[in-house]
Amino acid sequence: MKIVLQNLTKIFPPRDKKRGKETIAVNNFTFTIPDGKLVGLLGPSGCGKSTTLYMISGLQAPSGGKIFFGEDDVTELSPENRGVGLVFQNYALYPHMTVKQNILFPLQNLRGEDRLTKEQMIERAYDAAKLVQIDELMERKPSELSGGQQQRVAIARALVKMPKVLLLDEPLSNLDARLRLQTREEIKRIQKETGITTIFVTHDQEEAMSISDIIVVMKLGVVQQVGAPQDVYDDPINLFVAKFLGTPPINVFKGSVKSGKLVINGAEVMDVPGIDDREVFVGIRPEGFIPAADGSFECNLSNVEVMGRDVSVVSTNEASLNPFVRSIIDADYKIDKSATTIRFALKPHKVFLFDEKTEERIKFEVN
Amino acid sequence: MTNQSVAKKKHIWDKVSEKFDIFCRKIKLDKWKAWLYLLPTIVLLAIFTFCPIINTVSMAFTVYWDPEAPVYEYDESGNILTDDETGKKVVLGYGEYKGYNIALDIAGETDFEFGFNNFISVLKYNGFIQIMKNTVILCIMTVPISTLLALLIAVCLNAIKPLRRLLQTIFFMPYVTNSIAIGMVFAAMFNIVGVNEHNLDASRSLGIINSVLGVLGMDPVNWINQGSSYWANIAVMVIYIAWNALPFKILILLGGLQSVNKQYYDAAKIDSTPPWRVFTRITVPLLSPMIAYVVITGFIGGFKEYTSIIGIFGEGMQPPGAGAGTPRLQTMVGYIYDALGTNSQGTASAAAIILFLLIFAVTLINLYVSKKKTHY
Numbered sequence: 001m002k003i004v005l006q007n008l009t010k011i012f013p014p015r016d017k018k019r020g021k022e023t024i025a026v027n028n029f030t031f032t033i034p035d036g037k038l039v040g041l042l043g044p045s046g047c048g049k050s051t052t053l054y055m056i057s058g059l060q061a062p063s064g065g066k067i068f069f070g071e072d073d074v075t076e077l078s079p080e081n082r083g084v085g086l087v088f089q090n091y092a093l094y095p096h097m098t099v100k101q102n103i104l105f106p107l108q109n110l111r112g113e114d115r116l117t118k119e120q121m122i123e124r125a126y127d128a129a130k131l132v133q134i135d136e137l138m139e140r141k142p143s144e145l146s147g148g149q150q151q152r153v154a155i156a157r158a159l160v161k162m163p164k165v166l167l168l169d170e171p172l173s174n175l176d177a178r179l180r181l182q183t184r185e186e187i188k189r190i191q192k193e194t195g196i197t198t199i200f201v202t203h204d205q206e207e208a209m210s211i212s213d214i215i216v217v218m219k220l221g222v223v224q225q226v227g228a229p230q231d232v233y234d235d236p237i238n239l240f241v242a243k244f245l246g247t248p249p250i251n252v253f254k255g256s257v258k259s260g261k262l263v264i265n266g267a268e269v270m271d272v273p274g275i276d277d278r279e280v281f282v283g284i285r286p287e288g289f290i291p292a293a294d295g296s297f298e299c300n301l302s303n304v305e306v307m308g309r310d311v312s313v314v315s316t317n318e319a320s321l322n323p324f325v326r327s328i329i330d331a332d333y334k335i336d337k338s339a340t341t342i343r344f345a346l347k348p349h350k351v352f353l354f355d356e357k358t359e360e361r362i363k364f365e366v367n
Numbered sequence: 368m369t370n371q372s373v374a375k376k377k378h379i380w381d382k383v384s385e386k387f388d389i390f391c392r393k394i395k396l397d398k399w400k401a402w403l404y405l406l407p408t409i410v411l412l413a414i415f416t417f418c419p420i421i422n423t424v425s426m427a428f429t430v431y432w433d434p435e436a437p438v439y440e441y442d443e444s445g446n447i448l449t450d451d452e453t454g455k456k457v458v459l460g461y462g463e464y465k466g467y468n469i470a471l472d473i474a475g476e477t478d479f480e481f482g483f484n485n486f487i488s489v490l491k492y493n494g495f496i497q498i499m500k501n502t503v504i505l506c507i508m509t510v511p512i513s514t515l516l517a518l519l520i521a522v523c524l525n526a527i528k529p530l531r532r533l534l535q536t537i538f539f540m541p542y543v544t545n546s547i548a549i550g551m552v553f554a555a556m557f558n559i560v561g562v563n564e565h566n567l568d569a570s571r572s573l574g575i576i577n578s579v580l581g582v583l584g585m586d587p588v589n590w591i592n593q594g595s596s597y598w599a600n601i602a603v604m605v606i607y608i609a610w611n612a613l614p615f616k617i618l619i620l621l622g623g624l625q626s627v628n629k630q631y632y633d634a635a636k637i638d639s640t641p642p643w644r645v646f647t648r649i650t651v652p653l654l655s656p657m658i659a660y661v662v663i664t665g666f667i668g669g670f671k672e673y674t675s676i677i678g679i680f681g682e683g684m685q686p687p688g689a690g691a692g693t694p695r696l697q698t699m700v701g702y703i704y705d706a707l708g709t710n711s712q713g714t715a716s717a718a719a720i721i722l723f724l725l726i727f728a729v730t731l732i733n734l735y736v737s738k739k740k741t742h743y
Binding site: 057058059078079080081084085086088090092094095096105106108109110111157158161 | 636638644648653655
């Protein structure tokens with residue numbers, strides 16, 4: 001089922017009516033989520049991504065705009081009648097019920113035509129449990145499960161009533177690094193197997209990029225960019241998106257354009273055809289550096305970290321806005337660790353220019 | 368020279384303190400500082416709690432031989448037989464064990480010994496069944512009623528936002544109001560003021576409760592006046608005690624409700640759970656530790672019921688003219704209090720121990736049941 005968000009807005013009133021300012025958590029969010037896709041809402045904390053999720057679930061009422069499930073306007077519909085499955089950040093498993101009772105609970109609420117017989121309910125519960133591979137733990141209480149297992153139970157509980165939409169709120173934030181990797185693959189697998197339109201919220205860009213079909217990058221309630229993860233990474237619309245995506249993060253410099261040349265720290269480093277002379281921010285992805293003896297871009301070498309497959313070169317540059325310039329280069333390049341400076345050539349498609357004031361992207365032709 | 372003597376003095380003090388520490392360690396009191404801090408509490412507890420408890424137990428098992436006490440003959444229903452001709456009580460002989468009496472103890476001419484006669488005289492007391500009946504009835508009727516009502520009110524209070532603080536305060540009022548004063552108000556509501564001695568039927572409809580019943584087209588009930596029935600009296604007591612017990616229970620349950628994670632309710636909403644099922648399957652289980660707590664403390668309080676009855680019926684503990692002998696609404700604590708007043712400290716102590724054992728047993732049962740039903 002496709003989901004349409006139309007000018008969705010959420011404004012929280014100030015706590016103190018006289019002095020406080022209202023908070024715009026989500027501002028004019030318009031977006032269509034195609035049927036059967038896995039969508040990641042991504043942004044730093046306080047960007048309105050969870051609020052958006054809760055508005056889709058119906059737990060929070062929008063201040064403006066509309067939500068459609070397929071062709072149906074569900075904006076005024078209470079959460080009970082929306083048919084969504086929601087996995088909470090802390091899972092919200094009922095602590096006094098066993099895993100089986102937790103999964104059965106949504107089914108037992110069904111009334112009228114949808115009501116199943118006892119046998120059907122148990123069958124459905126076991127099907128859902130098998131899907132997330134917890135069918136061996138059905139008689140345990142949530143407190144007797146590990147974080148990862150609890151998370152699976154929460155997904156099974158959300159899936160058992162076969163929702164039209166599955167919503168996940170920071171589903172991996174309570175798991176350790178190893179389990180997180182494993183579980184995110186699991187979520188991708190379950191989503192593929194069931195084909196349910198799934199929206200999940202995260203502040204971890206790696207997590208979002210790795211499993212989403214589409215990512216939505218948000219900042220302070222405003223959608224910055226929507227697209228396939230690789231497209232957004234390769235073609236960020238502004239400095240915020242460029243900085244938010246990628247580990248290690250993008251290197252940002254102060255620079256200027258003079259007669260078609262990009263100048264950083266007094267040196268002409270690259271041709272940037274078609275741009276008038278102006279001051280700019282320059283973002284260079286760590287993988288955009290090629291060590292070259294005659295390279296145009298010079299940095300002071302501080303450290304070389306060998307990671308096997310590739311090498312991380314840590315250097316400094318006066319124009320850099322970060323304390324260090326971090327570049328990832330192939331291990332085949334031999335770096336002289338004793339040298340005080342290092343010269344790089346730059347890959348033009350890994351270099352982004354941004355307006356100094358608006359921080360919007362300034363595009364140039366890449367030869 | 369002076370510097371040296373100062374140094375020496377300090378040295379001596381250090382030595383003293385060191386010796387004291389070693390001494391303390393020797394008598395296993397090296398935590399003496401901790402004990403020092405605990406001392407005020409321990410002293411107060413010892414004087415006002417531990418000593419009285421020990422004393423109660425010792426008094427309960429202390430009796431004396433009264434060689435001059437007449438031993439009467441009883442008929443089958445427990446009444447003392449009287450001689451048909453003289454009208455005097457039939458005396459079988461003289462000499463009997465009697466319970467502890469503090470006046471005799473102070474006089475110092477009596478030889479006390481160990482015995483069970485205090486307990487025997489409590490159990491043989493012909494009003495004992497009545498006392499137990501009152502105590503148990505009040506307890507088992509008020510605890511479930513007040514707990515259910517408190518749960519209902521707490522859930523409602525938790526669900527509303529405006530006026531919650533005001534209503535919370537109103538519901539808490541009985542807790543801070545003198546129970547004798549409340550009792551008098553209840554007595555007025557159920558009508559004891561303005562009794563018309565010459566026309567009891569007229570006086571019955573004076574209270575507000577009977578006025579309401581009248582508006583509803585029902586006959587007035589003689590709740591607490593002269594000639595009222597036992598069950599009418601009990602009904603008034605149950606309403607009063609249950610109402611009086613509400614604030615504490617609401618407070619505890621509301622506190623429990625407010626600490627329940629709101630996400631459980633969000634999850635239930637997403638899963639289209641009907642309100643009644645949310646209440647029975649989520650709220651009650653999550654509140655079960657608090658419910659167990661208010662039920663157990665409710666039973667303990669219920670077995671100690673006394674002031675509420677005084678509040679409504681006065682020290683007579685029954686409606687006027689309800690007969691001599693054991694007051695109709697006498698409870699265990701009332702009996703203990705009366706026994707103390709009539710210089711029967713031994714009997715009072717024995718009754719107190721019986722009451723303690725009763726409460727102890729009921730609490731054990733409560734704990735056993737709640738362990739099975741409670742989710743912590």
